[in-house]
Amino acid sequence: MASRGRGSACNGSAVLGAAVAVQLLMVGFLVMSAAPLAAAAAARYTVGDSGGWRFYAEGWAKGKTFRAGDVLEFKYNAAVHDVAAVDLASYRSCVAPKGVRKMRSGHDKVTLHKGAHYFICTEPGHCKAGMKLAVRAI
Incomplete structure (x- = not known):
């Protein structure tokens, strides 16, 4: 009878181990399937x-809802334009601060984080002509 009891305990452990393995597989599957959704x-x-x-x-963003993680693609003629991410004061004044990083590829991508984002073209007169953009990501 003692051997029978050990066999039952061993089988119980095997069943328990299999149940844990199935649960781990299910959790893994859920995590893996959630990543592409995000x-x-x-x-x-x-x-x-x-x-x-x-x-x-500057009016392009009106009526659009942006979220953190969204990507803005700036497509333009790099021979005559650029894009600079600036602060609110620079956006309003159309004056880029010294040392601001200018994107000049003609196809720049910016991933938004939560909060306000301001962009201008730093070529003389372009920002004043409305080549600027303000967006808020939630």
């Missing part, structure tokens, strides 16, 4: 839509 939730926006980053772009 990535898929981020939206990609082309600033200015088909016209791209251009004069009078």
Whole structure:
């Protein structure tokens, strides 16, 4: 009878171990399947839509809801424009602070974090002509 009891305990351990393994597999599956959902939730926006980053772009964001993780794509002619992320004062004055990093590829991507974001073209007169953008990500 003692051997029978050990066999039952051993079988019980095997069943318990299998149950734990199944639970771990289920948790792993849920974690793996949630990762693409989080990535898929981020939206990609082309600033200015088909016209791209251009004069009078400042109204483009009106009516859009941006979220942290969304990506703004600035498409423009790099020979005549650029993009600089600036603070509110620089956005309002259209004067980029000394040493500001200018993006000049013609196809720049910016991932938004929660909060306000301000962008301007630093070429003389372009920002004043409305080549600037303010967005808030929630």
